Amino acid sequence: MLWVKALHIVSxxxxxxxLFYLPRLFVYHAACEDEPGRxxxxxxxxxxxxxxxxxxxxxxxxxxxxxxxxxxxGYMSQGWIHAKLLLVVLLIGYHFxxxxxxxxxxxxxxxxxxxxxxxxxxxPVLALVAVVILAVVKPF
Numbered sequence: 001m002l003w004v005k006a007l008h009i010v011s012x013x014x015x016x017x018x019l020f021y022l023p024r025l026f027v028y029h030a031a032c033e034d035e036p037g038r039x040x041x042x043x044x045x046x047x048x049x050x051x052x053x054x055x056x057x058x059x060x061x062x063x064x065x066x067x068x069x070x071x072x073x074g075y076m077s078q079g080w081i082h083a084k085l086l087l088v089v090l091l092i093g094y095h096f097x098x099x100x101x102x103x104x105x106x107x108x109x110x111x112x113x114x115x116x117x118x119x120x121x122x123x124p125v126l127a128l129v130a131v132v133i134l135a136v137v138k139p140f
Contacts, residue, residue: 008063015060018053023121031114045102079140
């Protein structure tokens with residue numbers, strides 16, 4: 001079980017690294033004014049999303065479900081796990097919305113400013129704080 005927990009944490013850290021950096025790339029991409037720079041951001045965004053962030057998300061979910069599988073009744077009887085799972089579902093939605101934005105930028109269809117993406121970039125920070133507090137403190 002400790003190996004699964006360790007792998008869950010490592011994959012979660014990698015997933016969040018992508019969720020923090022990808023929107024930061026969107027900030028820079030939205031502000032970019034030269035074609036070579038825009039093309040470079042398209043490559044970086046695609047590789048980060050497909051090569052690191054998405055596989056890390058999948059691993060996080062697999063190892064998380066594996067951990068719950070050790071004691072389904074025990075976990076599901078606690079309120080904090082329901083809140084944590086809700087946040088994970090919302091983060092998965094955020095993740096796939098980032099994938100949509102990768103395509104928007106790829107197709108040169110972005111209409112939002114870099115300021116929007118600066119705010120958008122803060123969402124996973126708030127979610128991470130909440131998830132860690134729920135998992136460690138187990139407030140309810």
